[in-house]
Each structure stands twice: as structure tokens, then as C-alpha cells.
Amino acid sequence: MMQLFAKLVLAHLLGDFMLQPTKWVVHKEANKAASRYLYLHALIHFGLYMIMLWDIQKWWIASILAISHLFIDMAKLYVNPLFKNKSIPFFLDQLLHLLVIYVCMYYQNLYEHTMALFIRLDWPLVLAIVFVTTPSAIIMGKFLEGMSNQINTDHKSLPNAGKYIGIIERLFVLTFIIIGRWEAIGLLITAKSVFRFNDLKESNSRKLTEYILIGTLVSFGLAIVTGLLYVNWN
Structure with missing residues (x-):
């Protein structure tokens, strides 16, 4: 059937x-x-x-x-x-x-x-997937709220682009951890760094560089912790 x-x-x-x-x-x-x-x-x-x-x-x-x-x-x-x-x-x-x-x-x-x-249904997996999407984005927003107020951006970007990029990257990280491919996480971080390089170079802002670095580490950290909890749960 x-x-x-x-x-x-x-x-x-x-x-x-x-x-x-x-x-x-x-x-x-x-x-x-x-x-x-x-x-x-x-x-x-x-x-x-x-x-x-x-x-x-x-x-x-x-x-x-x-x-x-x-x-x-x-x-x-x-x-x-x-x-x-x-x-x-x-x-x-x-x-x-x-x-x-x-x-x-x-x-x-x-x-x-x-x-x-x-x-x-694998409910722990459902929980992990849901957590690394919007809930993690909101948690990151609250965590970085004080820093984001100090960043001056003079360039236009797509609405909520950063939020969606973060959700997608966390889903990738979670998937890589579940299937045991940790090296792929390193490749993902490298790829994101390459794409961000021009923006950081043009802005010449240490605050923006630090803000993006902290945001990236927090995003990956949430996904990694979630993945490890799921793997150990099972």
C-alpha cells in the first residue's frame, strides 16, 4: 500500500x-x-x-x-x-x-x-526539530538583544533573512549530528564564513564582526546541544 x-x-x-x-x-x-x-x-x-x-x-x-x-x-x-x-x-x-x-x-x-x-512518531526527534527552528531564533534574539542595539547597519537585506538562514543552518547541524557526520559541521561553518567575509570586510566594523561571530557560535551551539541530547536520549 x-x-x-x-x-x-x-x-x-x-x-x-x-x-x-x-x-x-x-x-x-x-x-x-x-x-x-x-x-x-x-x-x-x-x-x-x-x-x-x-x-x-x-x-x-x-x-x-x-x-x-x-x-x-x-x-x-x-x-x-x-x-x-x-x-x-x-x-x-x-x-x-x-x-x-x-x-x-x-x-x-x-x-x-x-x-x-x-x-x-519519534517524538524526541520532533521536539529537537521544532526547538532548533523558531524557538531557538527567539532565544537568540533575546540573548543578542542588547548587542544588536549597538550595531549600525547601512545595508539593506531581505526581511527576516538572518532568521531563516539561522533556522536552516541549525537544521543542517542537527541532521549532521544525528547521522554522525561532525566533519560536515566544520564545512558548514567554513562556507558561512566565506559568504560573510565580504560583508565584514566592507563594513570594517569590529562590533559587527563580533556580533556575527557570537550569533553564529550561539546558533551552532544550540543545535549541537540539541543534537547531543537527542542522540544520548536514544
């Missing part, structure tokens, strides 16, 4: 990302339910699902998935203008598609299968 679920997800990815030209997306956003590409898109999904199922008797599964895909996409076209952040409806759209596939695959024992997945 898991293999079939993977095949249907593959069909979804092929249909949504590889067999949907940008021209179709633009046309759908402009014409919404009146766009012929909306229905062609759903028809392509039906064909892909049938190929992956490879069983004419399961046509009803492909039909449910294709029709649900049509209505989910249609709903997204109408609610999309309501969101300032366009990534929100995109991810909600993808989540709903995957949820429908999951329900269609495990409808006979949906509750039991879902509970089994829930019970088998």
Missing part, C-alpha cells in the same frame, strides 16, 4: 510541477473557473493516476483524485487574492492534495493507520 501511495504522490508531482507550463498557470489565475487549462490539468492528473494504479478496476480512485484536484485548484484560484503571502495558499493547496491521496489509499482502515503513524 505504501508503494502505491508513493506512486500516486509521484503522479501528483509530475502533473502539478512538470506537466503544467507557466502559460497554463497564468491563464488559470486570470480566468479562474473559465480557464480551459484548469480542466485539462485535472484530466492530465486522471491519466497519470490511472497509469500509476495500472488497474482499470480502480478507475474510481483516479476519478476521485482528479475531481478533488480540480475543485481544490479552483478554490485556490479564488482565495489566492485574499492572501498577502502567496506561499500560504500554495502550501495549503499541496497539503490538501496529499491528504486526499492519503485518504483514498487508506480509507478502509484510515483511523487505525493514522493512529499507528502517530504512535510511531
Whole structure:
């Protein structure tokens, strides 16, 4: 059953990302339910699902998935203008598609299968992953708050770029510790230092250099401690 679920997800990815030209997306956003590409898109999904199922008797599964895909996409076209952040409806759209596939695959024992997945979750790992994301970013913000007020930045940067960079680097560090590749952490620190070199060179500010160094060490330190706690916990 898991293999079939993977095949249907593959069909979804092929249909949504590889067999949907940008021209179709633009046309759908402009014409919404009146766009012929909306229905062609759903028809392509039906064909892909049938190929992956490879069983004419399961046509009803492909039909449910294709029709649900049509209505989910249609709903997204109408609610999309309501969101300032366009990534929100995109991810909600993808989540709903995957949820429908999951329900269609495990409808006979949906509750039991879902509970089994829930019970088998590695909760210490979930805790570690969650901690190194936003909670660690907030902790770092509080820790460095007094120092950040002394830093004068005369260059523009993307909103929250530093926060997201920190989250991604901590997730990498956590992953490297769990799989036992400590040397990769050294490579990550080196790569970050190289990317930061020009900024520090141009700013010629000792305070900024010290602030970035402290922030980097705290960020890596939180991830390393979290990784070690998880590894020793298990």
C-alpha cells in the first residue's frame, strides 16, 4: 500500500510541477473557473493516476483524485487574492492534495493507520526539530538583544533573512549530528564564513564582526546541544 501511495504522490508531482507550463498557470489565475487549462490539468492528473494504479478496476480512485484536484485548484484560484503571502495558499493547496491521496489509499482502515503513524512518531526527534527552528531564533534574539542595539547597519537585506538562514543552518547541524557526520559541521561553518567575509570586510566594523561571530557560535551551539541530547536520549 505504501508503494502505491508513493506512486500516486509521484503522479501528483509530475502533473502539478512538470506537466503544467507557466502559460497554463497564468491563464488559470486570470480566468479562474473559465480557464480551459484548469480542466485539462485535472484530466492530465486522471491519466497519470490511472497509469500509476495500472488497474482499470480502480478507475474510481483516479476519478476521485482528479475531481478533488480540480475543485481544490479552483478554490485556490479564488482565495489566492485574499492572501498577502502567496506561499500560504500554495502550501495549503499541496497539503490538501496529499491528504486526499492519503485518504483514498487508506480509507478502509484510515483511523487505525493514522493512529499507528502517530504512535510511531519519534517524538524526541520532533521536539529537537521544532526547538532548533523558531524557538531557538527567539532565544537568540533575546540573548543578542542588547548587542544588536549597538550595531549600525547601512545595508539593506531581505526581511527576516538572518532568521531563516539561522533556522536552516541549525537544521543542517542537527541532521549532521544525528547521522554522525561532525566533519560536515566544520564545512558548514567554513562556507558561512566565506559568504560573510565580504560583508565584514566592507563594513570594517569590529562590533559587527563580533556580533556575527557570537550569533553564529550561539546558533551552532544550540543545535549541537540539541543534537547531543537527542542522540544520548536514544
